[in-house]
Amino acid sequence: MTRRGFFVCENPRKPGWELEPLAPEGFRLLGWRQSREDEIDAGVGDELASIFARALTRVALVTFPRSTDPQAETPVSFTSEDRIQILRPTGWRERLRVIASHSPVALSERLPFRLLLVSTRRSDVVKTLFDGAAWSMQAQAILLGTPDAPAPTMDWRAYMSLQEHPVSRDALASLGLAAIVLPGVDGDVAGLTATTAEFERQVLSSIEHEAVRSGFEWRVLPEDSFADAMANREQ
Secondary structure: OOOOEEEEEOOOOOHHHOOHHHHHHOOEEEEEEOOOOOOOOOOOOHHHHHHHHHHHHHHOEEEEEEEOOOOOOOOOOOOOOOEEEEEOOOOHHHHHHHHHOOOOOHHHOOOOOOEEEEEEOOHHHHHHHHOOOOOOOOOOOEEEEOOOOOOOOOOHHHHHHHHHOOOOHHHHHHOOOOEEEEEOHHHOEEEEEEOOHHHHHHHHHHHHHHHHHOOOEEEEOOHHHHHHHHOOOOO
């Protein structure tokens, strides 16, 4: 039987994780292994989404993008506890970049010329960021602020720069953020970069707490052992 586990690699160096925006200043690599009964093709299943949502909202204000297309997202009833911003590309260059990033098939559909940026401490809302294909296609980003911080204010360009360019700790701090989590290859791993070691410790400790509480083992591994654990090749 496959053992369910969460794994952390503290100093990943190999490029195969597809987390290049985080690589210049270093990051923590997170991975997970589900039982064969719970496995999905790629990304995060329902139980893992719940673990992440509970863990992150325990220690952070969580901000993430949502499509404005009601057919592309799980319906959510927002409340006064949530902060919603609308992001739009402001110039023709930014609109061309949106078009260029989509396949010819996607061009026949509505292009995402508008996104909602949701900031919340509600785990049921955060859980929805793992719905659909955005996470497994690495088109998602989780922005974390301290629990008492105001919701970050940013425009389309600032948000996109966090996914397309190397992310520095100074850049995160300038946007009022304490950390960022990005999906890696096929959405089966994630990278975490925090502005301080203390906030990184809080995030990882919270994920560990929720993972162990849900019956997952928690292990901190060197990169080769991490890869073996993800592939279920460990002895």
